[in-house]
Amino acid sequence: MKIKLKNVMPYITTLLLLFLYVKNVSAEVDYRIENNVTTASIKEDGSLAIKKQITYKFKSQSKGVFYQQNLTPTQSLVDAKVKIQNENQIGRYSHNFSLQKVNSGYHFTVYNHVKPNSRCTVTYFYKITQAITNYRDIAELNFMIIGDNWDKDLDHAKAVVLFPGPVKNIKAWAHGPLNGYLKIDKKKGKITMTASNLDGHVGIEVHTIFPLSVTSKNKNIVDRTHRAFVLKQEKKLSQETNRKRKKIFISEIWLVLIIVLSATSATVLGFTVKKQGGTVHNSNSxxxxxxxxxxxxxxxxxxDKVDMPDIRAFTAYLMELAVKKKVLIEDYQKDGxxxxxxxxxxxHLISQDPLLAALFNDIGNGQTVTTEEIKNSRGKKVSQKVNHCYIDWRIKSYNEVVNQGLLAEKLIHKRNTNQTIICSLLFLSFGGALIFFFKFSEFRIVMLVVETILLFFGINALVHSNNMISFYSQKGAEITNQIRGFKHMLEDIGSFEMRDVGDLVLWEDIMPYAVTFDLAKKVLKELKIEFTTDEWQQSDFYIHEPIYNFNSKGFYESFNNSLGSACSIGGTSGDFSSGTSGGFGGGSGGGAF
Known part of the structure; x- marks a missing residue:
């Protein structure tokens, strides 16, 4: 049979696009830029000799790296060289790179295979012509020395501008991250700028003015004065930066106050709570x-749980009814x-218990109901009624305990309220610390230590508060300690003679408690070991064998699963300014491939 090309073209196109997508995804390189150290040496002819040393840390393999130096239309990039130093190797000059002139500047592509989990340092050497402009009164360099278009953030960035020698009348400003640092050394003729955790789209721009004698051979001349304009421009940028710094400082103060006061309030609230309610102990103690x-x-x-009862408790309730011969539980087979x-x-039970009424009257035939019928009711309208009745049964059972005065509702409310307030305050403190940690990197370690201490005391205060406020009345605490002592006994089944506790008649009364505490399988296993077959067959355990079958086919599992389905239950040194003074080189950056 012939297949027309037009019929298979959509499939071929889809496969081709999928291949290109997979190829593109697999080509992504996992790396980070650890260091970017750029040195720009000013020459008498107004050009800059650039040395840009970039250290990469690769997690995956890489075929190479790229870098783009953006320039103005009148500038050129010449005398380009590239040096490569792979990890544990000696640096070497490489000819395996390409340099292309693009609309906005020059694009380096350096081909160098790097293995996963290794470092590579690539150093670019080149010269930028007409980088400096000579005016009547000053010479000016306005240069984005570390670009603002990197694929990754820079762990550490350092930019240096070197003059031919000492220069007395240097003024310099740096623009970039507010946590950057600028230092001017007039004696050495050196401007140094540093920044940590530099955002890949921020960059560092240097703006400096200096005597015309430094670039006396510069042919890039503008016949007007410029010093006053630069000072006014930088003053405006400095004022804007100071406003931003002030705003950030105020934000820091407010954030620190929120962090400290919220955690301190939580700690004070927790540790000042007085002992209230009856004392209960863990079952193991x-x-x-x-x-x-x-x-x-x-x-x-x-x-035991201080919570509404679950399906295990209702199953135990049915078992108690079976032991009292108020219901009969029988097993049957259907399709294996x-x-x-x-x-x-x-x-009379169905008139007293709406949940039993819903099970027998709405799902069953009024006198009997099967786990099969309960399970099959899932998704039907009747299951919604059963679900509502089950929820009402849980609430009613819990409220009856509260109404009997065994659980102190006021204390429960107070403890829950205290717990909510303390947790909210600690979360507020922790959230503020996270914001501070990621936004204000210069104080990260200090904040980490402070918040750790605050949370330590806050969490201890929460534990203290919970321990001081009991859910129980004095009577309720006594009964709960009895219950937990009984539960402890069931948990330790096998470590003592079960006959010493009582004969099988007594254990028949004990089994519903084993069910409600999810210990039934363990208890029944030990009972069958402890008592003989004759004793077993002569007891009601043998009569009620279906009830006490706790394997995957037993009543306990069957009823739980069925009901569960139905219920769905500027200067000599200083900081950077923000913004930009319009220097060339903006948009420069690079990455890896």
């Missing part, structure tokens, strides 16, 4: 209690799957 708690399994879970049928023996 309480001696074994071998007597069943004075409350049922649902209440026991609520008291084990399901369970729950039959009402006490019809």
């Amino acid at each position: 309480i001696p074994h209690n071998y007597e069943c708690p004075s409350v049922n399994a649902v209440v026991a879970q609520i008291m 799957t084990t399901f369970y049928r729950i039959t009402l023996k006490d019809m």
